[in-house]
Amino acid sequence: MCKAIRNKGIWKAAGLVALASLLLVLQTSAAASGQTASASAAKKCKKAKGKAVKKSARKHRRRCRKSGSGSTPGSPPFLKGLTRRWSDDASRSNPVESGRWDLYSCGRKDGQQATSTLVSDLVPGRFSPSSSGGPGNKPYYHFYAPSGDNQWTSGSAGRCELSYPVGDPGNAPPHAGPSNAYMFYEGRRAVTMFSVRLPSGWNVNAPGYRVIAQWKQNEWVNTGGISPALALEQRSGNWIMTSFGGPIVWSMPARAGSWVNFAFDITYSGNASNGRLKVYADTNNDGVYEYSSPTWTGRTLFQQNGTGVESAFFNGLYEGVGGDTIDKTDMSIWN
Numbered sequence: 001m002c003k004a005i006r007n008k009g010i011w012k013a014a015g016l017v018a019l020a021s022l023l024l025v026l027q028t029s030a031a032a033s034g035q036t037a038s039a040s041a042a043k044k045c046k047k048a049k050g051k052a053v054k055k056s057a058r059k060h061r062r063r064c065r066k067s068g069s070g071s072t073p074g075s076p077p078f079l080k081g082l083t084r085r086w087s088d089d090a091s092r093s094n095p096v097e098s099g100r101w102d103l104y105s106c107g108r109k110d111g112q113q114a115t116s117t118l119v120s121d122l123v124p125g126r127f128s129p130s131s132s133g134g135p136g137n138k139p140y141y142h143f144y145a146p147s148g149d150n151q152w153t154s155g156s157a158g159r160c161e162l163s164y165p166v167g168d169p170g171n172a173p174p175h176a177g178p179s180n181a182y183m184f185y186e187g188r189r190a191v192t193m194f195s196v197r198l199p200s201g202w203n204v205n206a207p208g209y210r211v212i213a214q215w216k217q218n219e220w221v222n223t224g225g226i227s228p229a230l231a232l233e234q235r236s237g238n239w240i241m242t243s244f245g246g247p248i249v250w251s252m253p254a255r256a257g258s259w260v261n262f263a264f265d266i267t268y269s270g271n272a273s274n275g276r277l278k279v280y281a282d283t284n285n286d287g288v289y290e291y292s293s294p295t296w297t298g299r300t301l302f303q304q305n306g307t308g309v310e311s312a313f314f315n316g317l318y319e320g321v322g323g324d325t326i327d328k329t330d331m332s333i334w335n
């Protein structure tokens with residue numbers, strides 16, 4: 001069964017190459033026009049600052065800061081010198097088919113506990129893109145992970161995630177992940193950003209594990225199925241970052257019902273002396289990241305044969321006791 005699905009994936013991949021080329025052209029021109037807009041916004045900022053009228057300058061400054069999701073002035077300081085390498089602004093109703101991700105890991109209509117490459121395979125309501133209602137009324141994705149939609153974890157677990165194929169253990173070509181993946185490998189530094197909203201009915205104090213995002217080792221390498229090198233979780237009142245499913249290496253209080261923008265500045269290494277994690281948060285969704293954590297030093301990749309096994313970014317919801325929904329948007333990776 002797995003083999004059949006994988007072969008099907010190869011044919012699909014051929015079609016995706018053509019689609020990806022088209023998307024690349026579109027993205028490049030979109031990026032170019034974005035840069036032009038940012039450049040002109042930057043000019044306006046400069047002008048505003050030069051003016052003697054303080055009130056006006058303040059107004060302009062706020063506007064500039066808010067527009068800052070690019071690498072031009074107005075960006076959060078932690079993006080200085082970095083370029084956006086991958087992004088998904090939740091504007092597509094089929095992010096896998098349109099080449100932003102490789103797999104849906106959500107409940108399937110046919111009841112199989114398997115991943116999908118077509119949104120039409122999924123039970124309606126498991127993965128629901130919304131064209132408005134996100135931060136600034138922009139699009140967002142709604143994930144629903146009821147108990148029993150567990151894919152790989154038996155029992156009461158629930159899962160609905162966007163992810164990448166993890167391949168055949170033992171056959172990992174270096175830095176050559178699936179076509180749409182951005183791989184985190186030994187020595188690489190990258191900032192992963194996304195916006196998340198816990199719905200108002202979400203119990204932030206529940207003690208069980210609820211994984212919000214994963215920086216998960218590529219299982220082309222046989223890791224023995226261990227927990228992700230890094231995972232953002234929510235439990236017992238806090239947002240937490242766990243290391244290989246175990247020690248909590250970072251935490252801050254969590255609140256349900258409103259959008260939070262996160263940025264995770266991570267240096268990837270299987271060597272505990274070289275891995276780094278620093279978390280930034282804009283908890284009131286005003287575009288200003290008012291929170292920054294201390295830098296944690298430790299292992300940020302699974303280590304094997306003296307080096308770090310590459311990781312990829314998984315985003316959605318995976319929890320021990322299923323039944324929750326979650327909203328996500330504005331996912332991006334910079335380096």
Ligand SMILES: [Ca+2]
Pocket residue numbers: 281282283284285286287288289290
């Ligand atoms: Ca803020």
